Amino acid sequence: MLYLYHAQAGQSSLSLExxxxxxxxxxxxxxxxxxxxxxxLNDSMLYRYRIAYIDKKSVHLILEESKALDIGxxxxxxxxxxxxxxxxxxxxxxxxxxxxxxxxxxxxxKRSQKSFKIDxxxxxxxxxxxxxxxxxxxxxxxxxxxxxxxxLVKYPKSKMLNFSQDNxxxxxxxxxxxxxxxxxxxxxEVALFEKDEIIGFDTPLVLKSESAVFAVASKILL
Numbered sequence: 385m386l387y388l389y390h391a392q393a394g395q396s397s398l399s400l401e402x403x404x405x406x407x408x409x410x411x412x413x414x415x416x417x418x419x420x421x422x423x424x425l426n427d428s429m430l431y432r433y434r435i436a437y438i439d440k441k442s443v444h445l446i447l448e449e450s451k452a453l454d455i456g457x458x459x460x461x462x463x464x465x466x467x468x469x470x471x472x473x474x475x476x477x478x479x480x481x482x483x484x485x486x487x488x489x490x491x492x493x494k495r496s497q498k499s500f501k502i503d504x505x506x507x508x509x510x511x512x513x514x515x516x517x518x519x520x521x522x523x524x525x526x527x528x529x530x531x532x533x534x535x536l537v538k539y540p541k542s543k544m545l546n547f548s549q550d551n552x553x554x555x556x557x558x559x560x561x562x563x564x565x566x567x568x569x570x571x572x573e574v575a576l577f578e579k580d581e582i583i584g585f586d587t588p589l590v591l592k593s594e595s596a597v598f599a600v601a602s603k604i605l606l
Contacts, residue, residue: 457484466493494570548584
């Protein structure tokens with residue numbers, strides 16, 4: 385863990401209780417006078433605290449230093465992801481956050497199962513843990529848009545990841561890309577994009593949705 389998240393990070397003194405106390409005292413086994421780094425994830429500041437003392441229920445911190453330290457990807461990538469099984473999303477989400485994906489917009493595409501529901505609070509908890517482990521200073525943004533047509537009104541310059549023999553991810557330039565669910569896109573959805581707005585991978589293999597998302601993020605951001 386490169387830092388600990390705390391909503392009030394930046395205050396001259398803090399008291400950590402409950403799960404935070406247990407993590408610092410029992411898991412990390414920190415002791416008095418050791419240093420601890422905190423972020424509030426609302427800005428780029430990294431705060432260094434000194435552990436003043438630890439008792440049975442709380443850890444008391446004193447702010448020693450604060451500095452601007454923005455840690456993230458050097459490029460921006462916004463993924464529009466047609467909804468798949470939330471369990472599959474949760475498995476790959478930490479890796480996407482660590483790679484540096486800026487934002488994910490979830491969409492109910494025509495072949496998405498409408499019974500799948502996104503638990504944003506659960507995903508935000510996963511992202512929080514991932515950010516603390518990777519050092520990322522700003523958490524990935526999440527949003528929901530009801531369908532692809534509505535998404536394109538808001539993000540008209542987006543590309544579509546689909547089968548293409550001419551345009552490939554490795555040579556394309558974009559900041560926003562739509563990735564389909566299992567079964568791919570409906571023909572009506574493909575028709576929303578011009579031919580040069582549809583890009584693919586230079587491979588005959590068919591990828592699962594979560595594999596395609598990870599592959600795009602890796603090629604563009606790493």
